[in-house]
Structures are given as structure tokens and as C-alpha cells.
Amino acid sequence: MKIENAKKFGMVIDLDKCTGCGACMVACMAENNIPFREDDTDKLLSVSWMYVYRLNNGKPFPDYEECYLPRPCQHCEGHHGHSPCVSVCPSTATDYDMATGIVSQIYPRCFGCRYCMAACPYHVRQFNWWDPIWPDGMEKMLNPGVSVRMRGVVEKCSFCIQRYQAAKDQAYMEGGREIEEDEYQTACAQGCPAEAITFGDLNNPEHAVHQLAQPDPAHEGRSKNPKAFRLLERLGTNTKIYYLSSREWVRKAGDNYLNGEVKNKAHG
């Protein structure tokens, strides 16, 4: 389905700038009312819409190098909106919006079958194994624009869609004008002290994210920027998160290669 003036919100994360400070994760949790437990050390049981991986090149000192890789939902478009998780959901609790390119999650409709989690190779979909319990008083600091999720449903990064709604409402009240680039920014992009995260409309040549990512529409958005790569591009997921790195081993870490296709592989 072709939508006129469709936006395609996406993100560029400059890994050369990322220090791994985790501010993006904190900003995301505060903005989106992400629950946490007293002991949240088992990351396979906790909820982190934004998660920062620590990669290394697998070489001993002095050739050892590290890289931090923040991983939000990749908002896969696949082929014509056929993202890995959306098509498998049996109750239509997740949706690919052709008008924005955002993969949404409808919490009250999700019944927790977890098929979407199995289908997602990025592990961005996480399950609420427990009911959220907020420390005394903290419930007063919850974001009223974001619903709190209950036990037994899947959740994931929404590109802070509540901010898009608010920006659209504001623009509508002001005569139905177009929203500006800086009116809709995700919490992680705003929270990053190194300005490693750039967010905007990949379809809009005036947006910084478009200029950095240089998506090629003829090749499902593959970047023309030689420093840029997307995670697991070979799977055909057609993601909207572009990573920049000046280091080849980091760029190669973004995908799987057969023996002989690449010499240096990254290590987690």
C-alpha cells in the first residue's frame, strides 16, 4: 500500500562516538515507564528497550579494541512492511505502520504467546515475566503518556511514539503544519551526551538522519555511506537503524559471513 507523503522514521547511531555510558538506556526507561526488579542482573529476564552491547575484536593486547553498540528495536520493514515479528503475531497485536515506518505493539491485545520474540533475531522483544512493581513514590513519576504494561505481555521500543503523537497534536493546533525535525525526537537520541544518536525521517533529504544514512530506496534502504551498516542486513529484515563506524571489524560485526568472506569477526 502506497501512502502519500509517508514518513520513514529511523535512526543513525555513530559507534565512533558512543562511549557506552548507558544514558540512552536510562532515558528510555524513564520515558517509557519500563519496569525493573530489585535484582535485575539477569538481562534475559529484564526489560530493556534500548540495550548497549559491548563488542571486542577478539585480539590480545595491544591490538585489543572495543566498541559499544546500542540496540533499540530495528523497526524492520522487510519486504513491503513484512517485518519478521508483525506477520507472525496471531492476534494482530503488532503492526507495521506504512505512514511512519514504526513497528508498534498493542499491549492490551497481546496475550503473550511470544511468537514475535522467537521471530525477532535482534532480541528487541521482551516479555513481562513479572507484574511491574515501582518503588514507593516512584509511580508518581511515571510518564502519563505511556501505558504501563502488565505481566504476561510482550513489549519493545516504540520510537517514543507518544512524542510523535504530541508533536502531531501541536502541529494540528497550529494550523495543520508539518512537524519540524526537532519536534519529534526519541528519548535516547536526546539523552545521549555524545550525540551519537541521530533520529528523524529517512525519507526527508533535509533531515540529518537521511544525510548520514544515505538510504538507497532501490536496494531496500541499503546505505550508500561507506561507513554505515545495518544489523543482519543479509536476512532481508530491512531495518531502519543505521550504524556508523570507521573501523572495518565493527562494520563486519553487523552481519554473518561465510568463511573467506571476511577475515576478522567481532566477539561479544
Add this chain to the structure above:
Amino acid sequence: MDAALIPKGVKRCPIWQFVMWIGVNGAVLAWGVFAMLLVYIKGLNQTNMNNAYGFALWIWADLAVIALGGGAFFTGFLRYIVGKDELKNIINYAVLIGFICYSSALLILGFDVGQPLRAWFIFWHANVHSMLAEVAFCLTCYFGVLTIEYIPLILENRKLDQVPFFHNLGHNMHEIMAVFAATGAFLSFFHQGSLGGVPGVMFGRPFGFREGVLVWPWTFFLFTWSAAAVGPCFTILITKITEAIARKKLVKDNVIELLAKISGWMLFFYILAKIADTWYWANFTAPSKGFNFWDFYTNNPGSAYGIWIFIAEIGICGVIPALILITNKGRKIQATLWLAVLLAVFGVCLNRWVMVLQVLAIPVLTFENWFAYFPSWQEIATTLLPVAYGVILISASYRYLPIFPQERELNPIEGSAAPAEGAVREPASTDSGSGAELSPAKS
């Protein structure tokens, strides 16, 4: 004590023995129910699943029991559509086993979702593109069909049959049973396939993903095929186990051998198709995603998913039972028949295991490692729950219903011999009571 309920002309164990047997299985059942209540009340945090293992033991159990329950639809298909008349002597048992398998699958699915009270959303908000939605519809419909097929069997109970309404109801249901058998076969071809489609469409998971035709990945057809091939093996296996426990022959060899022969050839061609599918996937599909065959079988902790699992599934539990079952000698020798059906059943369970668990264990992001999983006691108990339930339902059905039409002929009760408690000393008769099967009844 319950002699009046036992079919005419057959011998059953004393009631105390039966109660003890049910009691032991009932204890396992109670343990499973306790674990199930814990899961319902406290949630899925009672399991060892996590964000990497969203699917685990329960989904495997679902896929496995549905594959094994495939004996019901395929035997019904052979009996009513193809016209293999000899199979009327085992169709009752195939239906009962299928009923147990499918009710178990629904039971497990009930607590395997995070919000059980919303489970109906799968029907109300159905996504027609989702394999799981198709599974839910077909599986529920087919369970209804199996229930309809099982009810006339219950109505054959001696006491129930004395009630004119039940007698007539059972008779009329028999008359139209072929229609339900055909419906069941149709539904099963789809939901067995859709279960195969569950991993097959996951293009983000190179181990499970397969190309295919139109919207159906090759796993769609392989799952249907393997269920049709191995389901009858499971029916044979459970029949053999029942005979061993009851210490009597219940089904004639020619019936078993016919089912084994058809199952063997189905398995033979399935395993050829599976090998072809694996070869194409290993040489074209996976490399196109940046993976080679050995990436899926090496460097995992404890070699839990080493190459052994591949050899075991396709070679030991696929090729060997197929070769045994397609030979006349292999089917006739009891030891090789037992071996073949055991291997085939284990093989299809292993196939479902790798297509669920191994798919999720394999790291796809280059900077992640293999994920490990071992089920919690609550998961194990709730997976044993349907096994105990199945044993109890089979035991009760065997005791009180004319499941095996050939039992009296194969085990005539001597008129002079003193019957055991629960036995009835009437000579074998030819009335419709104990000779019933799911074909149009004699009027």
C-alpha cells in the same frame, strides 16, 4: 464391583489393581495440576524460559503430541477415504490416542500464554497471515471432530448403551462418522502444516527458515508428512505397550503390519524429502544468510546441539526405522517392529525439538553466544501432566469401552475357567456392543 460396566466377553484386572494403577498416575497428574496452578496464579516466571527462549519445552510438547496424534487423522484417512478396511480394528484406539494428544496440546497451550484470559483474542483478532492463528483455528476444530469421534465409543459402554437415547445417538453418529473422518483429515493436513510453518516463516532465524511455494515454506509440507508417517507408528507403539501391560493380544498382526507398512513407506519418502530439504537449505538457503552448515552444530556449550543431533534425527531415527518398516521381515519380527516404531517416534519428537529449541539457541547476532535452557520443575511437571492424563484415560477406556474389536476373538474366555473379578463369563457374541468401530453401524 464394576463388572456391570465392563464390556461383555473380556477379562479385566481386579478393581483394586485398577484403582492402584490409577492412583499412581493420579499422583503424577496431581503434581502436574499443582504446577499448572502455580503457573496460572504466579505467571510464566515459574518457568526457566527467558527473552531468548520465548518458546521452550511446552511448545515442543505441543508440536510433538500433535505430530504423534497424527495417527488419528491418517488412520481415519486410510480407513474411510482410501478404504483400508482392516484398519477398522485399530481406528478406535487411534481416535482415542488422537483425542488425548489434541486435548493435551490445548491444555498446554492454555497455560503457555502470558495472559490466558485473553487467549480468545487469537480467534477474535485473528491475523490471517500468522501460522499460529491458523493452527489455533484448525486445532480447535479438529479437537471438536475428535470429540465427536470419541463420543460414540463412550456410548458403547454396556450401561450407557442400555439407555435408548444413547444407543440411538451412538448408532446415528456411527452412520455419519465417515464425514467427520474426512473433515478431520482435511483439518489435520492444514494445522500439521501450519505448525511446520511456525519456524519455517521466521526469516530472521536462519536455522528454521525455509523457502517454499506461495505462502507455505517447505516445513509446512514436511511437518504434515512426518505426522502422517509417524502418527501411525505412535498408535502401533501405544497398542504394543497396552498389549504388554494387559498381557494379551488386542489387535491382529495383519492389522499392525498393514499400518506399519503404510507408515514405513510414508516415512521412507518423508526422510528422502527431508534429506533433500536439508541439502538445499545447507547449500543455498543458509549460506545466503551468511551461515554455513557447521555454524549450526558447533561451538555450543556441552555440544547440546552437536552434529550428533542431526545424525540422530535423520539417520538413526529416520532412515533406519523407514528401512525396517518397508521390509516384510522387519515388520513381522516383533523386536525390529518395536525398534522401528520407537525410533520413528523419538525421531519426530527430536525433529520438533530442533525446530523449536535449536532455532532459538543459535546466535544470529554475531556478538551473541549460544543460549542455554533447562526447564524448571514446574515445566517438567506440567509436561508430565498430559502423559498421566493420557494413561488414565486410556486405562479407563480400555477397561470400560470396547476399544479393540478383535479382543474377544483373540482372547476367548474358557467357559470352565473361573473368571477374575470384573470378568464376565458370557461367551463372545457378535452384537454391536463390543465389536464396534467408527464405521457405519450395523442396523
